[in-house]
Amino acid sequence: MTANRTTSSSIGGSRPLLARIEESRGALAFLFMLPAAVLLLLFLTYPLGLGVWLGFTDERIGRDGIFIGLENYAYLWDDDVFWLSVFNTILYTSVASILKFGLGLWLALLLNEHLPFKAFFRAIVLLPWVVPTVLSAIAFWWIYDAQFSILSWVLIEWGWIEQPINFLGDPTNARASVIAANVWRGIPFVAITLLAGLQTIPPSLYEAATLDGATSWQRFRFVTFPLLTPIIAIVMTFSVLFTFTDFQLIYVLTRGGPVNATHLMATLSFQRGISGGNLGEGAAIAVAMIPFLLAAILFSYFGLQRRRWQQGGDN
């Protein structure tokens, strides 16, 4: 660091422009940051602001909007479908996240054992995460087919049920089905990232605990879990963020139906904003997601803080 500074300031004098940019760290940094900054400011920061602004207008597709204050929000406040979508989103996120966490942690612990073909297992376990969501969702759509569902067929063969299950046509079933599909896709991410965390725990800690007479549950509860907490906090924040803003799965499987029972805020925003042409209202619904996301991000921030403190790092 100090060496950098002395070298760059010791080369002085009148040199061509390019060389002078080279010497000034600020100018060089500005140049280096420029492409990323332009892309992000233009296509991320600006749209974020534009979205908030659109939420206060009555813009429709093909017609510029005018400022109408909180009218969109007032309308949504009295809109049962909107509140249903908020409820669905929270239900979907909480149930799916808890299941993903539980099952993902379990799978991570299994994969952390001394196994033959460990690398192979780890590779195939990650497949659901790699494959495009829309395409695997289409496979689930076929698995959930009202008439030819393979699940219904197996259960009928086993004599557990009489009639094929109406997976996506009944509100409760539909909710359970989309959550199951989301959990299926989310488990690998949680499992593999937690596995990476597990592998950093030194085996000597387990040996010490075993010598002290700890049972396997106690070893998990007092060694594994505390050391894994920081990474769990981060993984789950990501998982919650992605689940909360999920769109693809619902759009493929149910489009929000039956009777809006699976409408999430993102799908409702798309339906009202793009399909329905009410850009202003759609943007307002999207903006309504921001407080929830901020809460999740703050959670992540404090998770990170705790991690630094635990590891005694100065980074």
Place this chain on the structure above:
Amino acid sequence: MAVEHVDAKAGDEGGMKYLNRLPRRVVTIYLPLLVFVFVLLFPFYWMAVTAVKPNNELTNYKDFSPFWVVEPTLDHIKYLIFETSYPGWLWNTILISVAATFLSLAASVFAAYAIERLRFKGARQVGLAIFLAYLVPPSILFIPLAVMVFQLGLYDTRFALILTYPTFLVPFCTWLLMGYFRSIPFELEECALIDGATRWQILTRIVLPLAVPGLISAGIFAFTLSWNEFIYALTFIQSSEVKTVPVGVLTELVRSDVYEWGSLMAGALIGSLPVVILYSFFVEHYVSSMTGAVKE
């Protein structure tokens, strides 16, 4: 990284092995693991089986076991290739993913290097801002972006996607590359500076060659993310000629009430294969990019 840990562990584990006898391990480890693997892979098997099933077997569960194919057929795949715009969608997806990935990687390399090594005033804040940008989901951006794309005259073009995908790729790649650059010793750069190298030479001759694994990780992951992207492609694209695979399969192969499950599954299968093949070659890079982004 991960491999080293495993090896280190394997050496240390001998002392506790007496606790795990085989029958116990079968019930507590192998059985649950098999159930997990079965559930996680079944949809792919089902996809593949359906894709090669002739139509008469497809819905006739009485005479044919649904889990097996008696007379495999390539009809669905032929139909997909010759009678739909599927090859065009594949081409679009490849084109858009490659272009978006390169654009994002290029921008990210410079940004990550500047944040990590030029240490300009406010570099830490910029780094944090990049991380926060990574957390902004496409679901809250697609409506304003649609308005912008329309005003810029990019609606229904590939450029609409090539320019908007970096919104989620650049933060991710920058964040990942920052971690890689951090691991390259300062001394190397200092030596080069003393030898009279310019910053550009340091970046291209010293830092980038050392960060190749990071570049591959970021590139693979970015490519997969753009291949899988759906909401922007659905919103900004209307005509069949410029659709990507996920959008094309969903909007054009699904017609009114007759679902042609065979060709739908074939479409899903072929659309997944490129990323799966790429993934199978670079599993370690993929895993390290996924865990790296979370861990840093």
